[in-house]
Amino acid sequence: MIDKIRRRQRLRVLWTGGLILLVLVGLGWRVAAARRAEARAYSSAIRPVDTRDLPLVGLPPRNLRNYREFPPYALGLANPVYITRAGTRYHRADCEHLRHGATDLPRKDAQRRGFTRCADCQP
Numbered sequence: 001m002i003d004k005i006r007r008r009q010r011l012r013v014l015w016t017g018g019l020i021l022l023v024l025v026g027l028g029w030r031v032a033a034a035r036r037a038e039a040r041a042y043s044s045a046i047r048p049v050d051t052r053d054l055p056l057v058g059l060p061p062r063n064l065r066n067y068r069e070f071p072p073y074a075l076g077l078a079n080p081v082y083i084t085r086a087g088t089r090y091h092r093a094d095c096e097h098l099r100h101g102a103t104d105l106p107r108k109d110a111q112r113r114g115f116t117r118c119a120d121c122q123p
Helices: 002-045 107-112
Strands: 080-083 103-106
Touching: 080 107, 103 107
Parallel strands: none
Antiparallel strands: 080 103
């Protein structure tokens, strides 16, 4: 008799545990389905971007030691002028006042930043 009671208790525990497991699995599927539906709703709300008019820009190579950025004049944007960190004037590439570490940029940008023309090289 005691064996039958214990067996029933074990079966009841197993049945209850199995039922809880089934409920949890069912809830998991519902959560996953809800997330999929939400992702579909967001993706349908986002329109594709028209990239036909955007310029092509390359990514820098992985080996950055040999990487050189294209100056603006190489891209056909403007004639370059050169400025130094401490200077207040912009110069041509062959100017004697130009020091090492000069940065090139379009003339309009240099003027917009407040740089004035070098009196010697007159870029």
